[in-house]
Amino acid sequence: MKTIHSKFLLLLFLLFLMLFSACQEEVVEVTEPDNEETIAPNSNLANLMRNVASNDGSGDNIIDYANCLEVALPVTVTANGVTITIESITDYDALETILDAFTIDDDDVEITFPITVILSDYSEIIINNQDELEAQIENCNDEDEEDDDIECVDFQFPITISMYNTDFQVIDTVTINDDEALYAFIENLDGGVLASINFPVTMVLANGDTVVVENNTEMEAAIEAAEDTCDEDDDYDWNDDDGDDDCTEAYIASSLIECHWNYVTSLYSTFVAEYFVFLADGNVEIYNDVTGDLVTTGTWSLSSDNDITSLNLDFNIEPHASLNIVWEMISCDDDRFEFFNGNNNLVLEQDCENDEIEDCNVNLAELEGLLLECDIEASTYDASGNILDENYLMFDANGEVTVNGEPAVTEFGSWSLLESGSGYTLTIEGLTVFDLLNGEWLLFGCDEDAFIFSQETNSGNVITMELEQDCEDCNTPEVLINDLVIYMPFAEEAHDLISGFNVENITNTFVEDRAGNSSCAIAFTGNDTFEIPVNTDSELEQGDSFSISLWFKMQNTAVGDLELFFRSPGNATQGFQLGVYDLNTPLFTDNTSFYLWDNDWNGGVDVVWENTDWHHLVVTVDADNTVRLYRDGVQRNIDENSSLNIGSQASDRYLIGEGFVGHLDDLRVYKRTLSSNEVGELFNLDGECYTCL
Known part of the structure; x- marks a missing residue:
């Protein structure tokens, strides 16, 4: 190989001019896809996918x-x-x-x-x-009539789709995160652009089972096989999935005492968010479901006559005194009892998770410190105790709050905490995706390690928010964390420990890392790319000093494949990529004509290119635009005052693992230039399985 080295480099230089100088978003030559693997507009597969996603x-x-x-x-x-x-x-x-x-x-x-x-x-x-x-x-089909939508099978998202031009060049990789996006994609297919699904794709059946499909034919067959295998519930009988069991008086009594019971009655003209606590001594308490305050007390008993069990209640104040009648049971489920008296009904629903709310013994500074100390798990509930949403919040001392939730979205807003005559008020503003969290939240109690806030919505309903600390004992060595803007250890999850963003529903598997720790690195098969969002801290533009560090292990010995570990997408003058190409040689490029190779790898100085060992790869860019490439703690190449141009407009996302067949671990991005000593320090760090920082 060394005898043709100079000619080979010249050929590579010419090839990369062709690859990276095109006036379009970076185009990667790929093997022409089989026509059967493209999604043709109005084809049977496209129509099936649209009907599933509708x-x-x-x-x-x-x-x-x-x-x-x-x-x-x-x-x-x-x-x-x-x-x-x-x-x-x-x-x-x-x-x-x-x-x-x-x-x-x-x-x-x-x-x-x-x-x-x-x-x-x-x-x-x-x-x-x-x-x-x-x-x-009138435009809809009638009850239980056949319609186009397919409800017995769903896609497991995200799904990635490669877009090709008519020359079969990849011009974009589209990530589909939900049904609406997939429906729009299928509807907008036209003949000028070819689209091919990046398999495998997981299909979820109505019973919860999953089917993994590897190509268009298998996907088409899976959808057609599942199409009529479930009850699509297109009728107007909302009780057809309710059960009904006969209950003895003893069973009813033990169930009533076991947990709290939310209730609805026809005797009240408006919905009241309250619940019963039935005590074994015959007393019953009613609590406000929002504040947890005791509303009133009374007594209860059961009686049976002619196989009919009746509930007897006795309260002294209205409107609860209107319940002081004999309620005959007409329906009994495991967690739902229905009673009637004449034209009036009383429905009880069991709630075994409703705990009493206690006073909070914290001052303003202590409460603020607890919010700043750890990640916060936020759960919001309506007045009936039904959960509305669950998210993770990170409060910082500068008044910014980061929200991570479903779908896989990260959003930034502002927050403040003030004390008034009413108590402590947490104000959250500036959120659009997670706008339910916006508003002034009044602290009214605590539940174990959680703080309970409430607010009244514009529609007059009261909702509550439970904030619970999620403080993990990280044991992470605090080595080289200054100006660290992305850190993904891949410990059984694709989680950026800096922003808190967690990539959901990935198809990648987790494998042994370089230290032999199980499920502490991530594997790629060549078509399971995922992306993470860019925020104000992690955005990179021309002129910024930055460093990218990662561990990689190749599993592909194809000679000419371009495999990307980390990419900032853009166009002909924007973006960059770090990966391997030709004999798996590490390479850093922009989208113009700049590239920097690992010369030692290319020349076979210290490795055989077919090796499948773990290697540490770092690229640094300094204020003088000098680019250095390190592998395994040693500088392998440098371009001083280089022509690198990543563009003046930061990307909104980073792509990880495009076309890559192998393993990645410990991805770090710094907003500064690491020194050679710091690169060596990272190289010598033991492989660990961190889930927090």
Whole structure:
């Protein structure tokens, strides 16, 4: 190999001019995909994928009796004289409870207009009255009629799709994170651009089982096989999935004492967020479900006559005194009891997770310190105790809050904590994706290690937010963490410990790291790329000093494959990439004509190129635009005052593992230039399995 080294480098130079000088986003020559592996517009596969991804409107039939449209939330409805605002899909259960609380009614649901409805193609229409809604419903199939949407199988996201031009060059890699994005992608397919799914893809069946498909043919077969294998629930009977068991008086008594019981009754004209605590001594307590305050006390007992079990309640104050009648049981489930008396109903739903809320013994400085000390797990609940959302928050001392949630999104807002006559108020502002967290939250109690806040929404509903510290004992050596803006140890998750962003639903597997720790490095198969978002701390532009450090282990011995570990996407004058090319030689390039090789690897100085050992790779860029490439603690190449140009506009994301077949570990990005000694220090660090910093 050494005898042709100079000619070979010249050939590589010419080849890279062709690869990186094109006036388009970086184009990578690939083997022409089989036509059968592209997604053709209006093909059977494209239509099947679209039907799986289409918006299913049957989930809210309890409101609109329409399978082809979905009412956007929140929406306020009145049922049987009780008004409730549906904030999330979990509130459908509360509406069902209200409807089921009456036995001699027609179960009409009156909607407060205007509302927005979402069609099967995710387009939205504003509906101003019932007549307009009925006109829109006319476009839907009737109850249980066959329709196009496929509900018995779903895609497990994310899915990545490679886009090719007519010369079969990759012009982009698209990551699809949800059904709406997939539907839009399929609808916008045209003949000028070719698209190919990066397999494998996991399909999720209605019973929770998964099917992994490896190509278009398998995907088409999997969808067609699953299409009619489940009840799509396109009827208007919301009780058809409820159970019903006979219960003895002893069983009912033990169940009532076991846990708290949320309740709804037809005797109240408005929905009340309260719950019962039935005590073994015959006393019963009613608590406010939002504040946890004791509302009133009374007594309870059970009696049986002719196989009918009755609940007897006795309270002294209204409106609870209206419950002082004999309630005969008409339905009994494991966690739901229904009683009636004449035209009135009482429905109890068991809640074994509802704990009493205690006072918080903290001052303002202590509370602020606890919020800053660790990551915070945030859970929001509606007035019925139904969970609305779960996120991770990171508060910093500069007043910025970082939110990580589902879908895999990171968002930044602001926060402040003030003391007033009402107590401590936490204000969160500036969020759009996670706008439910915006507002002024009043601290009203604590529950073990959690702080409980509440606020009243614009619609007049009270929601609560539970903030719980997530303080892990990291044991991470505090080595070289100054100006560290990305750190991904790949310890059984693709988690950036700096921003807190966690890549969800990845298809990669986790493998042994360089120290033999199980599941502490990540494996790539060549088509399981994922991305992480760029924030103000991690964005890189021309003129910035920065360093990228990672460990890699090749598993591919193909001679000419370009495999990228870390890439900032852009166009002909924006972006950069760090990876390997030709004989697996480490390489750092921009998208113009700059490149820097690992000369020792290319020349076979210290390695045989087919090796599959772990190697440490670092590239540094300083203020003079000098670029250095290190491998295994040794500088392998340098370009002083180089022509590197990564562009003046930072990318909004970084891509990891494009076309890569091998293992990665301990990805670090610094917003400064590491010295050669620091590079050596990183190289000598033991491999560990860190999940926090």
